[in-house]
Amino acid sequence: MKLTLRHFYSKCSLRAFLLLLFLTTACSKDGTSIEKEIEKEGITIADADKIPLVNINTNGATIPDEPKIDAEVTVSEKGEITFVNNIGIEIRGSSSQMFPKKSYGFETRDENNEDIDLPFLGFPEEEDWILYAPYSDKTLVRNKLIFDLARDLGGYASRTEFVELDLNGSYKGVYVLMEKIKRNAFRVDINKLKTDENTGEDLTGGYILKIDKTTGTLGGELNELNSFTSPYLPNNASTTQTIAFQYEYPKAEDITSEQRTYISDYVTQFENALASDDFMDPDMGYNAYIDADSFVDFFLLNELSNNVDGYRLSTFMYKDKNEKLKMGPIWDFNLAFGNADYCGGGAYDVWAYRFNERCSEDYWLVPFWWDRLLQDPSFLAKVKTRWSELRGGVFAEGSIQSKLDGYINTLDKAGALETNFETWAIFGMYIWPNNYIGESHADEMGYMKSWISNRLDWLDQAIGDL
Structure with missing residues (x-):
């Protein structure tokens, strides 16, 4: 060469x-x-x-x-x-x-x-x-x-x-x-919580939590120092699965006992309100604890891509001082857009939030939140309104496909596609957990574009039918 x-x-x-x-x-x-x-x-x-x-x-x-x-x-x-x-x-x-x-x-x-x-x-x-x-x-x-x-x-x-x-x-x-997801004025822009801020307003933020595997976690496994566990089992749990929230910021080694108690109590109060008979009440229900708009956007991004890890892994949330709990930032969608061959990850016509129905024995399951939120007509109306708005702009098929074409044009003009796949000759072979195996980069892009087109059409109908 x-x-x-x-x-x-x-x-x-x-x-x-x-x-x-x-x-x-x-x-x-x-x-x-x-x-x-x-x-x-x-x-x-x-x-x-x-x-x-x-x-x-x-x-x-x-x-x-x-x-x-x-x-x-x-x-x-x-x-x-x-x-x-x-x-x-x-x-x-x-x-x-x-x-x-x-x-x-x-x-x-x-x-x-x-x-x-x-x-x-x-x-x-x-x-x-x-x-x-x-x-x-x-x-x-x-x-x-x-x-x-x-x-x-x-x-x-x-x-x-x-x-x-x-x-x-x-x-x-x-x-x-x-x-990397960090508390920073240019990243997750929330209050810097100091170790001596343990009472009053100071104690209310900021925090970042995550639902994820324990890779890199203090102690190597879940424990009371690095996480807290939801009192609510995930829907369709078939064994002893639970939902654990890990302390991302402050880090497990830095967070004080008062701060642990505050943020774990806050999330539990939210879950209690969401599980209660009054969950739709604007004052007594879940809306008192969360920023619903951030939950809607998080939901739509995971559903747009049918993220097989969505809601249950690489899932972040944060709370600023004197503010409600927000979902995000998003993270790790490499298995999304039809790239997983398990638990419906390759399908364009299933709900990602219903993962537990398809794979109830998986160790990491989706919290009960999303099924419950969609039972509230107010939250559902937000989902439908936001979807309609985005389909006319950011989620328009032409807009998404244009982004993809731009990425490929950039890599192609740089010669980077050729040299990447000369180095990693992986076309025509299964790499876990591929749902589709193309013979070329053009094949892979064709599959992804077709999948997105089908997904958008299905979601238009499915969200309308919710």
């Missing part, structure tokens, strides 16, 4: 990269510059078309699941080095760690190897970042799409950017740079 300038950038260390810049100004034997000679052969990628290259050097050290190890990151944009800095890096993910293409979490560090907030690839400054590795999602775009749609709805969702990753001189393919 002929090497382009882009391939040089992907394969070389920073020193080699700088050498290449020198070489491209040199001349060949006949006086033609090397750069011009390559262009003449039609194998270059224009600087303007390149997506960012993230080069990480660990000095040969293997990156573990945890803890983070020292490394250096160099970012090249449009052929120019724009960022060089120390980082700490580790492998991240749960079931995705089975794949050879690993996802990574990293934090920016100063010269003393202390965490430091810095802007990265144009995103607002923070210290914690994620390099998500699309692998079983052979379109490469599922997470990118849903996060863009979520921000278009007006709430916060992680900013994303396609990049290519070079790790210790080895090209690793297309990644998605993402913001």
